[in-house]
Amino acid sequence: xxxxxxxxxxxxxxxxxxxxxxxxxxxxxxxxxxxxxxxxxxxxxxxxxxxxxxxxxxxxxxxxxxxxxxxxxxxxxxxxxxxxxxxxxxxxxxxxxxxxxxxxxxxxxxxxxxxxxxxxxxxxxxxxxxxxxxxxxxxxxxxxxxxxxxxxxxxxxxxxxxxxxxxxxxxxxxxxxxxxxxxxxxxxxxxxxxxxxxxxxxxxxxxxxxxxxxxxxxxxxxxxxxxxxxxxxxxxxxxxxxxxxxxxxxxxxxxxxxxxxxxxxxxxxxxxxxxxxxxxxxxxxxxxxxxxx
DNA sequence: CGCATCCCCTGCCTGC
DNA sequence: TGCAGGCAGGGGATGC
Numbered sequence: 052x053x054x055x056x057x058x059x060x061x062x063x064x065x066x067x068x069x070x071x072x073x074x075x076x077x078x079x080x081x082x083x084x085x086x087x088x089x090x091x092x093x094x095x096x097x098x099x100x101x102x103x104x105x106x107x108x109x110x111x112x113x114x115x116x117x118x119x120x121x122x123x124x125x126x127x128x129x130x131x132x133x134x135x136x137x138x139x140x141x142x143x144x145x146x147x148x149x150x151x152x153x154x155x156x157x158x159x160x161x162x163x164x165x166x167x168x169x170x171x172x173x174x175x176x177x178x179x180x181x182x183x184x185x186x187x188x189x190x191x192x193x194x195x196x197x198x199x200x201x202x203x204x205x206x207x208x209x210x211x212x213x214x215x216x217x218x219x220x221x222x223x224x225x226x227x228x229x230x231x232x233x234x235x236x237x238x239x240x241x242x243x244x245x246x247x248x249x250x251x252x253x254x255x256x257x258x259x260x261x262x263x264x265x266x267x268x269x270x271x272x273x274x275x276x277x278x279x280x281x282x283x284x285x286x287x288x289x290x291x292x293x294x295x296x297x298x299x300x301x302x303x304x305x306x307x308x309x310x311x312x313x314x315x316x317x318x319x320x321x322x323x324x325x326x327x328x329x330x331x332x333x334x335x336x337x338x339x340x341x342x343x344x
Numbered sequence: 345c346g347c348a349t350c351c352c353c354t355g356c357c358t359g360c
Numbered sequence: 361t362g363c364a365g366g367c368a369g370g371g372g373a374t375g376c
Binding site: 346347348349350351352354355356357358359360 | 363365370372373375
Binding site: 053054057085109124125126127128174176177226228235236237238288290291310334335 | 367368369370371372
């Protein structure tokens with residue numbers, strides 16, 4: 052589920068629960084997620100203070116005291132949730148309730164103030180590791196990640212450079228994390244619809260302003276920024292059970308214009324098209340064949 | 345090198 | 361109701 056807006060939502064939810072606090076203990080309920088967890092993971096993380104939480108592409112970066120960074124990727128089904136310590140009722144001091152763990156709660160971070168931060172991931176496509184901060188950019192999983200589309204907002208010229216010489220379709224090119232970082236299947240479909248561009252069109256063919264003033268590069272750059280910004284403002288998309296670390300579901304799924312809407316009328320004003328679904332690069336693409344050219 | 349295909353894993357939904 | 365098959369937000373490995 053998590054694309055850039057969901058990861059950003061998670062970052063914002065985790066920050067008040069973790070930033071400025073020490074990680075008292077780490078519990079690993081299994082030794083493998085997508086990859087085996089490194090042998091010294093617990094030692095590197097436990098006892099450290101989380102100084103700040105950043106995001107790069109779809110990665111969460113927990114900056115730890117002592118110089119390491121805890122890097123976490125949510126894969127397809129990963130999520131964090133925060134459980135605050137419940138105040139002990141005066142009549143049952145010895146029976147403070149600690150909520151039981153749920154299925155697929157693979158990693159538990161016990162914070163020094165009693166808060167628990169729990170990583171849950173049914174499909175285990177997510178992963179996490181600790182790395183020295185000065186080695187972060189050289190790490191194999193981080194090296195080569197492309198341009199962040201927000202802050203600063205991606206520019207049409209940058210998009211053109213990224214697509215220069217690309218033989219891939221717009222859909223595949225935008226999904227490629229080495230070009231633009233953070234888009235996934237949903238937001239690529241949504242951005243292409245907002246931009247009025249066909250997902251099958253070769254990425255290298257989108258051009259700058261023509262004599263009619265039409266500028267596909269600018270429309271696409273603007274659409275990417277808009278859809279990501281709108282989605283972050285909505286707390287991300289909750290398709291099955293995604294929720295931010297604060298437990299609140301996002302609601303951007305109600306604003307999808309094409310994703311998972313096969314057979315529906317194209318929502319673009321004045322367009323009489325019907326949303327279609329095709330497979331590109333092994334994944335579903337939703338688009339309007341009438342207004343996306 | 346760029347690109348397509350298959351695969352990792354579990355759960356949920358559909359159709360028979 | 362049970363069961364098989366398809367599909368799912370990501371991305372790594374492989375092969376052309």
